[in-house]
Every structure is written in C-alpha cells, then in structure tokens.
Amino acid sequence: MSDFNAAHARVFPGRGLTLGLMTPLAAHGLADIASAQRIARLADELGFAALWARDVPLMVPQGPDATASALDDPFLWLGMLAATTEHIAIGSAAIVLPLRHPLQVAKSALSLDRISGGRFLLGLGSGDRPEEFAAFGEDLEGRAATFRERWALLRAALAPDDAERARVRDATGGFDVLPAPHARIPMLVVGTARQSLQWIARESEGWATYHREEAAQEGRIGLWQQALAQRGGATKPFVQSMLLDLQADPSAPAEALPLGLKVGRNGLLAYLQRVHGQGVAHVMFNLVDNGRPVDAVLREIASVGAQLGGHGS
Numbered sequence: 619m620s621d622f623n624a625a626h627a628r629v630f631p632g633r634g635l636t637l638g639l640m641t642p643l644a645a646h647g648l649a650d651i652a653s654a655q656r657i658a659r660l661a662d663e664l665g666f667a668a669l670w671a672r673d674v675p676l677m678v679p680q681g682p683d684a685t686a687s688a689l690d691d692p693f694l695w696l697g698m699l700a701a702t703t704e705h706i707a708i709g710s711a712a713i714v715l716p717l718r719h720p721l722q723v724a725k726s727a728l729s730l731d732r733i734s735g736g737r738f739l740l741g742l743g744s745g746d747r748p749e750e751f752a753a754f755g756e757d758l759e760g761r762a763a764t765f766r767e768r769w770a771l772l773r774a775a776l777a778p779d780d781a782e783r784a785r786v787r788d789a790t791g792g793f794d795v796l797p798a799p800h801a802r803i804p805m806l807v808v809g810t811a812r813q814s815l816q817w818i819a820r821e822s823e824g825w826a827t828y829h830r831e832e833a834a835q836e837g838r839i840g841l842w843q844q845a846l847a848q849r850g851g852a853t854k855p856f857v858q859s860m861l862l863d864l865q866a867d868p869s870a871p872a873e874a875l876p877l878g879l880k881v882g883r884n885g886l887l888a889y890l891q892r893v894h895g896q897g898v899a900h901v902m903f904n905l906v907d908n909g910r911p912v913d914a915v916l917r918e919i920a921s922v923g924a925q926l927g928g929h930g931s
Contacts, residue, residue: 620801621778621801621802622801622802622803622804622823623731623736623737623738623799623801623802623803623804624707624735624736624737624801625668625707625708625709625734625736625737625738625739625803625804626739626804626823628667628668628705628706628707628737629667629668629707629709629739629855629900630804630824630855630899630900632853633927634894634926634927635890635893635894635898635899635900635901635923635926635927636667636668636899636900636901636923637666637667637890637900637901637902637903637919637920637922637923637926638666638667638668638669638670638707638709638900638901638902638903639657639661639666639668639669639670639902639903639905639916640670640671640672640711640859640902640903640904640905641654641657641658641669641670641671641695641699642654642689642695643657643905643907643912644905644906644907647688648688648690649689649690651698654698654699655698655699655702657912657916658699658702658703658706659702659703660913660916661703661706661916662703662704662705662706664916664917664920665920665923665924666706666916666919666920666923667706667707667900668706668707668708668709668739668900668902669696669699669703669706669707669708669709670708670709670710670711670741670859670902671689671692671695671696671699671708671709671710671711672687672689672692672710672711672712673689673692673710673712673713673714673743674687674689675714675717675750675753675754676747676749676750676753678747678749678750680747692710692713693710693726693727693729693730696708696709696710696730696734696738697730697733697734700730700733700734700735700737700738701733705737706737707737707738707739708730708734708737708738708739709738709739709740709741709806710739710740710741710742711741711806711808711826711859711902712741712742712743712806712807712808712809712826713740713741713742713743714743714744714745714750715742715743715744715745715764715765715768715769715772715811716744716745716751716756716761716764716765716768717745717750717751717754717756718768719768720768720769720771720772720775721771721772721775721786721789721790721795723740723768723772724771724772724775724776724786724795724796725795725796727740727772727776727803728775728776728795728796728799728803729796731799731803732799736800736801738803739803739804739806740776740803740804740805740806741805741806741807741808741826742765742769742772742805742806742807742808742811743807743808743809743811744761744762744764744765744809744810744811744812744813745761761812762811762812762813765811765812765813766813766817769805769821770785771785771786771789772805773805773821774786775794775795776799776802776803776805777798777802778798778799778800778801778802779798780798783798804823804824805821805822805823806822806823806824806825806826806857807821807822807824807825807826808826808827809826809827809828810827814845815841815842815844815845816845816848816849818845819842819845819846819848819849819852819854820849822854823854823855824854824855824856824857824899825842825854825855825856825857826857826858826859826902827856827857827858827859828858828859828860828877829858829859829860829861829877829878829879831874832889832892832893832896835858835893835896835898836896839856839896839897839898842856842897843897855899855900856897856898856899857898857899857900857901857902858893858898858900858901858902859877859901859902859903859904860877860878860879860901860902860903860904861875861876861877861878861879861903861904861906862878862879862881862886862903862904862905862906862919863875863878863879863880863881863905863906863908864881864882864883864886864905864906864908864910864915864918864919865880865881865882865908866882866910867882868882868883868884869882869884869885870882870885871885872885872889875906878904878906880906883918883921883922886919886922887922887925887926890922890926891926894926903919
C-alpha cells in the first residue's frame, strides 16, 4: 500500500502516461471563475489526471511583449477547483518557496489536501524574478540555500510520522501546524530550484521541468534516471510541462513553439508516445488560445490520452 495520498496514484499510476492542464486557461486579466469551474468539471469528467496552478506573487511584466500575469493565490484557486470536482488531482507548479514561510505553506498544503480528499500535489520552485525578491525582502542570490532550508522544515510539517514532525516542534516551541495527515503529500521540485539532480532525486517525490527539443529532453531524462540509480534505483516520475497549440486538422504537422508544439491530434499522439518511451510520466499542457472551442480541444486531448493508457485513473 502506498504511503502517499490519492493524488500520487492518480497522476503517477505506474503505467501509461497521464495528462494534466495548467489553469486558468489562456486568461487575459483575471480568469472568469464560472468558466474555470466549468472547464475543471469537464476535465474531471473526461478523465484528465490533474489540474495545475502557478504561483505568481506580483504582476511583473515579462517577455518580449512585457505582459504581466494576474493570477489568484494558488492555494485558494486550487481549493475552488477541488470543491468543483470529484476525482481529478490538483497541484501547484510551483509555489515559490523562498518567498513564503514554510510553516504557512504547510498549513495551506495540509488544509487543501484535507479539503480535497487527498487529491493535492505540492510542486515547489525557487523563483527567478528579482523584483519579487526585492519586494518580499528576500535574498535572490541566496535562494538555493533558502529553498533547501525551508524544504526541510516544510517536509517535516507535512510528515505523517511523528518522529519527522519533531523538527517542527523544535522550531515552534513545541507546537504542530495541524494534526498529522493520514498519508504523505507528494512534494515535487519544479525546474531545478537551483539544486543538483542528486539532491532532487534524494529529497523529492518527482521532478517537473519544461518542454525541450526531444533529443535534449531525452538527455535530461537520462541524467534524472542516473541520479535515481545513484540513490539505489528508486523509481520517481519525470514530469514535463508544455505549451500546446492543438490544430483542428488532425493531420497538421508538428511545428516547434517556445516551450511547446503547434500540432494536430495525430502528431500529438505520436509525440506523447515517444516521450513516454523516453521516461516521461505526466505531461501538463498549457493551452494556446487559437480560437477553437475549449471543450473541443479538451475532448481531443482526452481521446489522445485514452489511446496512451493510464491517462486518468
């Protein structure tokens, strides 16, 4: 029996390739709540494995067009999605740990896992926006060490085992954040968080990183598997996020996008079969708004997932 919550088995069933969605989908400004809830319910009904949300503390303009993302707090957003759905996992990709106190993250994670019935995965990253570190009074250059320190206290606060939780009581003068959970919440490193793969393989339940050209990604998967082998060969998942512009023509050829693909349904299936063969366990899609109805796009992706096997639970 697994030591992990229900989300782990849903997203990493040990067979096939599971698929998830980054939320909200292609929002311009603040996302429409009713639309997001409807899409979440549809994804749940179609058998998607997970809904993901990003942590963007400040609206700092980014990219060549200098746009700023307006995203709700990820824990509150995921709580709303959990209340809207029944089976699909919900995950953070990723909480910027150096900008948050680990005990506050633990409180939110434990609460969200309980509210969702064990459907929560906690993805964590180190952040990279200098403006945010300055605003929060945190050290940008020291974020790698900060990440490791806060990770250790956070993991202790989330532990079902009382001995592990002793570290929290040492830090708080004898107090827990909440009662011990019944199962462990999976903690994933998103990006490298400025850590070595050996550290990630030892400390995390999996590694999530970005889409790359297939040969380059295969090389990164190989390095991940080597790091796991050095730890005794334990199997831990490799997760890939990718931008997806799914074309109406099922036979549309694949075209490279920054961090993703523009492709038809047939090409998407072939691509996912290849990356799964390389060792990818879960793909989270960030959908491009290309004018197609969202429902039709989700149904097409779900049909691809059904052909892959293990795409839901």
